Amino acid sequence: MGNLQVVYEVPKIYTGPNHYCPGCFHGIIHRVIAEILQEEGWDDISIGIAPVGCAVLAYDYIDIDWFEAPHGRACANATGIKWAWPDRLVFTYQGDGDAASIGFAETSYAAIRGVNITTIMVNNAVYGMTGGQMAPTTLVGMKTTTSPYGRDPKYAGYPLKMAEHIAQFEGTALSVRVSAFDPQHVLDMKKWIRKAFQYQMEGKGYTFIEVVSTCPTNWRMDPVKAAEFVKNEMIKVYPLGVYKDVGDEKKEG
Ligand SMILES: Cc1ncc(C[n+]2csc(CCOP(=O)(O)OP(=O)(O)O)c2C)c(N)n1
Numbered sequence: 001m002g003n004l005q006v007v008y009e010v011p012k013i014y015t016g017p018n019h020y021c022p023g024c025f026h027g028i029i030h031r032v033i034a035e036i037l038q039e040e041g042w043d044d045i046s047i048g049i050a051p052v053g054c055a056v057l058a059y060d061y062i063d064i065d066w067f068e069a070p071h072g073r074a075c076a077n078a079t080g081i082k083w084a085w086p087d088r089l090v091f092t093y094q095g096d097g098d099a100a101s102i103g104f105a106e107t108s109y110a111a112i113r114g115v116n117i118t119t120i121m122v123n124n125a126v127y128g129m130t131g132g133q134m135a136p137t138t139l140v141g142m143k144t145t146t147s148p149y150g151r152d153p154k155y156a157g158y159p160l161k162m163a164e165h166i167a168q169f170e171g172t173a174l175s176v177r178v179s180a181f182d183p184q185h186v187l188d189m190k191k192w193i194r195k196a197f198q199y200q201m202e203g204k205g206y207t208f209i210e211v212v213s214t215c216p217t218n219w220r221m222d223p224v225k226a227a228e229f230v231k232n233e234m235i236k237v238y239p240l241g242v243y244k245d246v247g248d249e250k251k252e253g
Pocket residue numbers: 052053054055071094095096097098099102122124126127128129130135
């Protein structure tokens with residue numbers, strides 16, 4: 001046993017089991033966040049803002065300080081917390097319904113103001129927790145419980161591309177879209193979430209990570225089909241990539 005080397009262990013601050021459905025990426029994203037916070041020694045200074053949505057119980061799964069925000073208000077809450085405790089690492093963890101629908105203004109204004117916080121927005125194209133209703137991110141033609149014939153842009157408009165939207169603001173330091181449908185993309189996601197947290201610790205401005213995710217339960221798919229749907233359909237509409245990265249530039253002011 002003495003010669004064996006540990007290549008992977010579950011982070012101590014990741015406290016499961018969780019309640020997520022099989023094949024849902026929420027659990028993977030939580031674990032990756034926990035790994036980063038523990039590896040960087042940020043677990044004692046982090047404050048997560050939990051959403052209203054399937055990740056409402058995020059505070060039960062990552063053992064750091066948390067605040068529970070009302071639906072859509074996570075970035076407003078995070079802003080106040082960060083202004084009160086500028087040395088803390090403050091991040092919001094939100095669904096697309098939370099961050100991009102009811103919370104569209106709060107999320108946008110965090111970027112417009114350049115608030116030095118991070119948002120991790122999990123885009124599964126539906127309102128998962130409440131039963132799979134159409135979200136602003138629902139694909140054209142996608143069937144949901146409130147668009148049983150498929151999203152029709154004539155009445156319901158087009159998918160909202162948050163990583164592109166957030167990238168336009170001067171206060172944004174980083175806006176990236178990632179996914180987690182295979183191990184390589186999980187590692188890539190980890191790299192960018194780490195960079196977002198690093199930029200925050202360096203005071204660079206607002207950082208935004210959109211994770212293209214699954215909702216096998218409401219999509220009525222098994223976990224493998226749901227991951228394939230992300231890989232083959234979702235990322236055609238939501239291309240993965242870096243939409244803004246200020247790199248090592250210093251922000252004025
Ligand atoms: C003010 C308010 N409006 C509506 C709701 C109902 N509600 C709870 S969760 C949710 C949407 C969750 O969807 P999303 O944010 O995409 O997260 P997911 O569950 O898919 O992870 C809604 C509309 C609420 N709790 N509060």
